[in-house]
Amino acid sequence: MAAGKSDGSSDAASLALRIATVALSVASAAMMASASQRSCAGCVPASQVSVSYSDYSSLKYSLVANIISAALQAAAAWLAARGREGEGKAARSLAELVDTAAQVFLYSSSALAFSVDDFGTCGHRVAGVCKGSGEFCQRVRASGAVSMAAAVALAASKYLKDVPVSTWFKGDETKKAKSGCGRGCHCHH
Numbered sequence: 001m002a003a004g005k006s007d008g009s010s011d012a013a014s015l016a017l018r019i020a021t022v023a024l025s026v027a028s029a030a031m032m033a034s035a036s037q038r039s040c041a042g043c044v045p046a047s048q049v050s051v052s053y054s055d056y057s058s059l060k061y062s063l064v065a066n067i068i069s070a071a072l073q074a075a076a077a078w079l080a081a082r083g084r085e086g087e088g089k090a091a092r093s094l095a096e097l098v099d100t101a102a103q104v105f106l107y108s109s110s111a112l113a114f115s116v117d118d119f120g121t122c123g124h125r126v127a128g129v130c131k132g133s134g135e136f137c138q139r140v141r142a143s144g145a146v147s148m149a150a151a152v153a154l155a156a157s158k159y160l161k162d163v164p165v166s167t168w169f170k171g172d173e174t175k176k177a178k179s180g181c182g183r184g185c186h187c188h189h
Contacts, residue, residue, distance in 0.1 A: 010164045011080070017157035024150035025070035025106065026083035030052060032063040032113070037136035046159040053131045058112045065105040066147055072102040074152065099158055106151035113144025 036052035053059040078096050079091075116137050117130050130137035 009166075014081050014157045014160040015077060017153045018073055018080060019161065021073045021102070021150045021154045021157065022070050022077060023064045024146055025073065026108060027064035028150060029063050030069065030108070031139055032059060032066065035059070035136055035139040035143065037133045040179060047170045051136050053125065053140065055099045059116070062112045062143065062147070064110040065109040066143075066150075069102045069105040069109070069150065072098050072105075076102070099154065103151055103154055104155065106147050110144040110147040112146060113140050116140045116144075180185040 032053050036050065038050045053063060076095060079095065
């Protein structure tokens with residue numbers, strides 16, 4: 001939802017990528033919510049018999065961040081689909097803020113999910129939960145990968161909004177077509 005001008009195909013592709021961002025964010029949140037394992041060999045403390053995302057505040061944040069990102073991008077997709085011509089400066093600024101916030105949530109969520117190997121207890125780095133809970137860690141990492149895919153889809157959506165598809169293969173033809181320097185003279189500088 002940037003201020004750039006785009007053609008119809010760019011708008012449609014951008015909207016499709018925004019919708020994909022929503023779907024991927026929801027999928028990542030669902031994967032994180034289901035990340036648990038009954039047996040946990042080598043867990044700290046030793047009395048812990050299962051492990052879940054809810055045992056770690058970082059993974060709870062990751063889940064919430066993906067939900068917030070999905071909500072922000074659903075709102076952005078709705079605004080893009082509504083498509084008002086001549087949006088005011090405040091609306092464009094709000095759109096940029098929504099996109100930036102969603103990207104921050106997605107990147108931080110995926111980073112936390114990828115760091116699951118380093119989780120220990122009380123801030124001390126120990127062997128990690130993944131030594132005894134491989135299935136749990138695989139699901140958490142997969143959630144991080146899906147979250148990163150959502151961030152890439154959002155970035156591509158923003159790119160398409162700013163750079164119309166119709167300009168992708170033109171190269172320098174538009175520069176050659178202009179005569180002069182654009183300052184009203186026909187001399188070469």
